Amino acid sequence: MKWIWQLPNWPQFTFDTSKFTHFEREFHRNAGVIIGSLTAVSADEVNELRITLLSNEALDTSKIEGELLDRDSVQSSIRKQLGLQTDGRRAGPKETGVAQMMVDLVRSYQEPLTQEHLFLWHKMIMNGRIDLETIGGYRAHVDPMQIVSGRLDMPKVYYEAPPSDRMEVEMNQYIDWFNRAAEAQIPTVVHAGMAHLYFELIHPFEDGNGRIGRTIAEKALAIGARQSLITSLSSAIEQDKKAYYQALERANTSLNITEWLIYFSEKILEAQVYVQTMIAFVVHKARYLETYSTQLNDRQMKVALRLFQEGLAGFKGGLSAENYIRIAKTSRATTTRDLAEMVELGALRKQGKLRHTRYYLPIQEVANKEP
Numbered sequence: 001m002k003w004i005w006q007l008p009n010w011p012q013f014t015f016d017t018s019k020f021t022h023f024e025r026e027f028h029r030n031a032g033v034i035i036g037s038l039t040a041v042s043a044d045e046v047n048e049l050r051i052t053l054l055s056n057e058a059l060d061t062s063k064i065e066g067e068l069l070d071r072d073s074v075q076s077s078i079r080k081q082l083g084l085q086t087d088g089r090r091a092g093p094k095e096t097g098v099a100q101m102m103v104d105l106v107r108s109y110q111e112p113l114t115q116e117h118l119f120l121w122h123k124m125i126m127n128g129r130i131d132l133e134t135i136g137g138y139r140a141h142v143d144p145m146q147i148v149s150g151r152l153d154m155p156k157v158y159y160e161a162p163p164s165d166r167m168e169v170e171m172n173q174y175i176d177w178f179n180r181a182a183e184a185q186i187p188t189v190v191h192a193g194m195a196h197l198y199f200e201l202i203h204p205f206e207d208g209n210g211r212i213g214r215t216i217a218e219k220a221l222a223i224g225a226r227q228s229l230i231t232s233l234s235s236a237i238e239q240d241k242k243a244y245y246q247a248l249e250r251a252n253t254s255l256n257i258t259e260w261l262i263y264f265s266e267k268i269l270e271a272q273v274y275v276q277t278m279i280a281f282v283v284h285k286a287r288y289l290e291t292y293s294t295q296l297n298d299r300q301m302k303v304a305l306r307l308f309q310e311g312l313a314g315f316k317g318g319l320s321a322e323n324y325i326r327i328a329k330t331s332r333a334t335t336t337r338d339l340a341e342m343v344e345l346g347a348l349r350k351q352g353k354l355r356h357t358r359y360y361l362p363i364q365e366v367a368n369k370e371p
């Protein structure tokens with residue numbers, strides 16, 4: 001079998017342009033709605049939203065690769081990068097690295113893509129790794145770069161990327177294409193989708209290609225939408241990883257990439273819905289704190305903030321009295337009184353009975369709209 005980069009016309013991708021008019025229109029319409037809804041929130045809330053979106057994206061892009069990072073450390077690291085107040089927590093190398101890359105993405109999205117920048121991102125996300133030959137540079141190993149999966153004794157090769165000695169040429173061509181496409185204002189959904197696939201097909205780094213490739217797609221979306229708010233692409237992809245891998249597998253043999261671009265455009269629109277839900281979440285949180293800051297005692301506020309920290313998904317299975325005792329560090333009698341008061345005030349919703357009783361923030365009605 002010939003790999004895609006061995007085809008005579010590589011890397012001249014083709015696609016049916018007419019299929020993307022609708023996606024492109026929807027993308028810009030949603031981007032407009034997102035910008036519009038930001039005008040209704042305060043600068044602090046916009047900052048809060050940025051941190052939430054960036055940390056979700058950092059966590060989810062890592063989760064796609066099976067890497068579970070610590071949410072609090074990622075958030076704290078992002079705050080630090082943005083020059084905001086932190087809780088002083090020391091983040092691990094993985095959390096720090098991906099946080100640095102996300103913040104750099106939004107800071108530099110208007111700049112052209114460069115090799116130096118890609119190397120910088122690679123250095124950031126490979127922070128602390130000692131098992132790689134090349135960090136902050138393209139791969140140089142002589143053995144083939146294969147995407148393999150399955151049993152160790154019977155591996156299946158899903159894809160083999162071009163040999164390492166072609167990386168410089170392939171990537172110069174790629175970077176040139178990315179920047180020209182941005183200037184030529186090709187449809188944003190096409191630019192982002194092609195940028196991701198084309199990068200994965202070259203697979204220029206020893207490791208981290210998935211994460212850097214999704215970051216490049218985010219850059220294309222930010223350029224198209226003319227705003228630095230990320231689109232949460234990884235959060236949308238992570239909802240159905242199998243479909244992502246299948247779409248990549250189907251796309252890695254033919255230069256006609258219409259089907260891949262349709263898959264990716266759908267993900268982009270889903271991701272925008274997610275961003276809109278997140279904006280609603282941040283606004284709700286701000287209103288909640290405004291309403292209840294004088295009505296809740298310190299213990300109750302601590303628990304409410306802890307619940308908000310869980311983001312859209314909320315506290316898994318709802319908050320129990322035991323959770324309250326642990327978070328507020330208080331007695332059962334006080335817990336019973338505090339919880340009843342919060343329900344009475346409308347600061348918590350109660351579900352279930354006796355030992356199955358669970359409490360939810362009233363905001364979780366919004367949360368259920370998560371993709």
Ligand SMILES: Nc1ncnc2c1ncn2[C@@H]1O[C@H](COP(=O)(O)OP(=O)(O)OP(=O)(O)O)[C@@H](O)[C@H]1O
Nearest residue numbers: 065147158159200206207208209210211248249252
């Ligand atoms: N069949 C395929 N053809 C082309 N690209 C693929 C295919 N399957 C997966 N990929 C891409 O390869 C990425 C994995 O590459 P790589 O391991 O270098 O990235 P990563 O971000 O470091 O992930 P990990 O943390 O698992 O090492 C996937 O996230 C996906 O984007």
